Amino acid sequence: MTLQTLVVVIASIMAVNNVAPIGAAVAIMLCSGGLAWLAVSREWLPVAALARLLEAWDPESPDMDGLRSGDERRSDNDVASLVKGLHGLASRIEGYGERERNFTRDASHELRSPLTVIKMSSDMLAEETSLSEFGHRSLERIRRSTRELESLVEAFLILSRESDQGLAEEDFVVNKVLRQEVDYARELIAGRPVELILDEPASFALHASPRVFAVLCGQLIRHALQQTDQGTIVVTVMPGSVSVINPAVDAPEPGSRRHASVDRHGFDLAIARRLSDRFQWPLELRSLPGASRVASIRFPNPHPIEA
Known part of the structure; x- marks a missing residue:
């Protein structure tokens, strides 16, 4: 931008002092403007490509290869650093999503199974006629705690999901x-x-x-x-x-x-x-x-x- 301004100023001075024809000065100004526009456009090409990639980004199916290959094609250090950072962020988000799916799937089964066993065992134990009064009170506490834990697990599984x-x-x-x-x-x-x-x-x-x-x-x-x-x-x-x-x-x-x-x-x-x-x-x-x-x-x- 500074070089283009300098060229315009020099061409204007040359035209005012009749050192160069006005047409030549205008042509110099237009050529410098065109070259500056081409230079800026070339610098913005990687940014525009990255913007198109992010606009079409699907969180459910992230295009990790697009970011990785884009990083190799670009020579601009700032854009390459930006792409590298986005690739790392996308990788972490993908890992979070995978852990969320694994947790909701595994916890749903692994936590509910022992709760079911406890409930069934409590019901069977409640039918024992020889159970003492203290045993009955303890059994009722177990059943109440099981009910509370079941509700808590249900709430956590709902909240652990990113979507509905x-x-x-x-x-x-x-x-x-x-x-x-x-x-x-x-x-x-x-x-x-x-x-x-x-x-x-x-x-x-x-x-x-x-x-x-x-x-x-x-x-x-x-x-x-x-x-x-x-x-x-x-x-x-x-x-x-x-x-x-x-x-x-x-x-x-x-x-x-x-x-x-x-x-x-x-x-x-x-x-x-x-x-x-x-x-x-x-x-x-x-x-x-x-x-x-x-x-x-x-x-x-x-x-x-x-x-």
């Missing part, structure tokens, strides 16, 4: 799925002074994954159970939303056993938040007069239940 592929969507009635989740949750409060009620003043359907819906609502219900020592927890179905209300409780003393439990089980709510953000079902938390806490999920596209 593999989650079958269908039309389902939310009330039916909630009844099952409430029944499961009642097993977790056996022997505790806590009551769990499902209030259904409305009913609606969704076109989504019932599995995701069940895991999300189950996490909110379990969070409420862990935050409540006694009282009544109400799960309410309203038009286009589901809410979980747990009663007001006294603030736990710092360092107490209950304080540690509340902190640990806030993890359920964190999973619920991630699921709601992932599937764009807004989650709202608020407090009612008397310090009762409400967690509500709003579903943007509810469907009426056909007769």
Whole structure:
């Protein structure tokens, strides 16, 4: 650019001082401009080729060979460094995708299999007539923990997927799925002074994954159970939303056993938040007069239940 400017200035001075004809000066200016344009175009050719390659890039089927061969063809050091960096980034992303697929496939099988064995063994052990009262209490704790672990594994497998592929969507009635989740949750409060009620003043359907819906609502219900020592927890179905209300409780003393439990089980709510953000079902938390806490999920596209 500096050389072209210098040529234009010299040609202009020569034309003004009648050292060279005006036509010759104009021709010099045009030739210098053309040569500059060719030089710039040549420098931009590798960048344009790289832009076309990235524009046609398919994350599901990355063209790694295109980046590698492009790196060998280009002599410009800056562009070659850029291509090398992009090739390394694409390789890492491809590795992440492969690990994600391996994890969801292997964990789905390897984690569910022992859980199934534990559940079957617990059911068989529950039929033993000679089991002591202490044994029955221990067995119930095992069954509750198995249920919690099963829900946690389900949530992790859903969140570990980069996309929603593999989650079958269908039309389902939310009330039916909630009844099952409430029944499961009642097993977790056996022997505790806590009551769990499902209030259904409305009913609606969704076109989504019932599995995701069940895991999300189950996490909110379990969070409420862990935050409540006694009282009544109400799960309410309203038009286009589901809410979980747990009663007001006294603030736990710092360092107490209950304080540690509340902190640990806030993890359920964190999973619920991630699921709601992932599937764009807004989650709202608020407090009612008397310090009762409400967690509500709003579903943007509810469907009426056909007769």
